[in-house]
Amino acid sequence: MKISAAEAGWGRRLPFHAAALFLRLMAVMSTHVLTPEGDGQTLCRPATQSELPAALAIILGTGGKPASAAHVDEFVQASVYRKIDPARMWVAVAGGHVVWAALPLVSPGRTMLLLSSAPTDAAIFHPAARLVDHLCDHFSREDVHLAQVLIEPEHMDARHFYGQRGFKEIAELIYLQGHVPRNAEPPVFAPPLRLLPYAPQSHLRFVEAISKSYRQSLDCPALSGLRDMDDVVAGHQATGDFDPNLWQLLMENEDPLGVLLLSRIPQTDAMELVYLGLAPQGRGRGLGHLLMRRAIHLVLADGRRRLSLAVDSRNVPALKLYLQMGMQRITARVAMIRDLRPVR
DSSP states (O other): OOOOGGGGOOOOOOOHHHHHHHHHHHHHHOOOOOOOEEOSSEEEEEOOGGGHHHHHHHHTOBTTBOOOHHHHHHHHHHHHHHTOOGGGOEEEEETTEEEEEEEEEEETTTEEEEEOOOOOSHHHHHHHHHHHHHHHHHHHTTTOOEEEEEEOTTOHHHHHHHHHTTOEEEEEEEEEEEEOOTTOOOOOOOTTEEEEEOOGGGHHHHHHHHHHHTTTOSSSGGGTTSSOHHHHHHHHHTSSBOOGGGEEEEEETTEEEEEEEEEEOTTSSEEEEEEEEEOGGGTTTTHHHHHHHHHHHHHHHTTOOEEEEEEETTOHHHHHHHHHTTOEEEEEEEEEEEEOSOOO
8 A cells, every 4th residue: 555656756847827727627527525524613624626725735835834836836737647636635624714634545445645744733733633533534434444644754743643643653665766777688587487467367366476475574564464455456556557568477387476566657757666576485586686677677668767666664675675776765754554444
């Protein structure tokens, strides 16, 4: 359920009038009609069209200060090709004013990324908390199972705020990116090893390989068992532009041994390494290195130049491999998860 590594950057800019038109169109096209919820002092509800700029400034702000108009504009422009609808914004209104905001991004696989920040003013803590809790309650009834927030590691106030709202820290994600060498040679997978692309008839083998790769995994182990495997696959397919030929299944004889999942990042010259995993019996054999070389070859064959990924900071073997392959750290985020399902 990790956020796409592509979200580390926002891409090229569009004219301001195009961004403003997009906001108006999204407000008109938005089909969600939901009942507001309040406690007499704070009203939690979908944002109106006129409230969107202020709400975006709140969720993109840092240190208790709203984001600049240029930052808001950049976000809206990038939203067009990242398939993010700002008109799905929710706000907490107190005294007739928007005091807090959050943008829930619901994805296939029954997960939700909550784009928001954390209050630094004690007076706003209560409205912000009510909005987060209300969104989690609302989307739990919409069959969303897990809510996620991503926080800069040094923002301890935000980590504390979401911890009080039932979110648990599962990993510090390191975001890496690198240019692929133009002269990279494709790897050779000698028998009994072979690669298969994704297809409906190979779906169950992919599910089996991903499930095996979670055993004794160092990559976000706290997520293991939290999600149905079909939801995991659906979530991976929703990352970037899915192409079945960029999903590779590593077989040893008839045994699924590992997976390499890539996707194109729209409007860029990059691909994302969505997931690379090996079953326990495939580790320590240099197969991760071979799969990374295969990833680089696929990036080049697609006419692209860069590769991006996110990895758990505690997954030392994977992090070491990626750095050896020329990847460089660009940022980090602490991932926090709240299970929205009733206690089982």
